[in-house]
Amino acid sequence: MASPTSPPLLLLLFFPFLLFTLSHAATFNIVNNCPYTVWAAAVPGGGRRLDRGQSWNINVNPKTTGGRVWARTGCSFDGNGNGHCQTGDCGGKLACTAYGAPPNTLAEFGLNQFQNLDFIDISNVDGFNVPMDFSPTGGCSRGIRCTADIVGQCPNELKAPGGCNNPCTVFKTNEYCCTSGSCGPTKFSKYFKDRCPDAYSYPKDDQTSTFTCPGGTNYKVTFCP
Numbered sequence: 001m002a003s004p005t006s007p008p009l010l011l012l013l014f015f016p017f018l019l020f021t022l023s024h025a026a027t028f029n030i031v032n033n034c035p036y037t038v039w040a041a042a043v044p045g046g047g048r049r050l051d052r053g054q055s056w057n058i059n060v061n062p063k064t065t066g067g068r069v070w071a072r073t074g075c076s077f078d079g080n081g082n083g084h085c086q087t088g089d090c091g092g093k094l095a096c097t098a099y100g101a102p103p104n105t106l107a108e109f110g111l112n113q114f115q116n117l118d119f120i121d122i123s124n125v126d127g128f129n130v131p132m133d134f135s136p137t138g139g140c141s142r143g144i145r146c147t148a149d150i151v152g153q154c155p156n157e158l159k160a161p162g163g164c165n166n167p168c169t170v171f172k173t174n175e176y177c178c179t180s181g182s183c184g185p186t187k188f189s190k191y192f193k194d195r196c197p198d199a200y201s202y203p204k205d206d207q208t209s210t211f212t213c214p215g216g217t218n219y220k221v222t223f224c225p
Helices: 009-022 167-171 187-195
Strands: 026-032 038-043 046-050 055-060 067-072 106-110 117-123 132-136 144-146 211-214 219-223
Touching: 026 038, 026 046, 026 067, 046 055, 117 132, 117 144
Parallel strands: 026 219
Antiparallel strands: 026 055, 038 046, 038 067, 067 106, 106 117, 117 211, 132 144, 132 219
């Protein structure tokens, strides 16, 4: 027989359910509005071909860190999901388990982190291939957008097939890659920042590029918004 101070059995059974409802998976609705096919990629999540107007939903577990969503272009895959993409390729797989190769525009996130906040950003640190909007679908009003003609106006030094490289990819020096942990903006990072002021333009661009939403928020990533 339970003592008067023991929690009721019903409460013990209900408590894990309560924790689950307080920290449920976040849904990401990934939409292709581009006038061409993209192969959406997500880590965690995998990958899927999206023709114009198509969408793909993924559920991401609470406490996930280092999450990314991006578009791949110029892809060809066989029936087993093996192939290659011109931009954003993830080891030649349709269903990504690794990050994509530059250049690729990134939606990045960490869920239920400090004070149970989600931390979200758009990053051009790996370059740019497809315009993007990354917005909450409820519970938070702050969306992020990077839609400038970065590929069309790309500096000659950074041009790449299907995209525009970040200078770190091209020059591989501390000035651009912050390998020492200390660096500042450069003329090339300013090229990205001037066109997409809310997006990361170099690795230490946190102050103007990271945004928060309450844990449990759902999101929409739109290519070519």
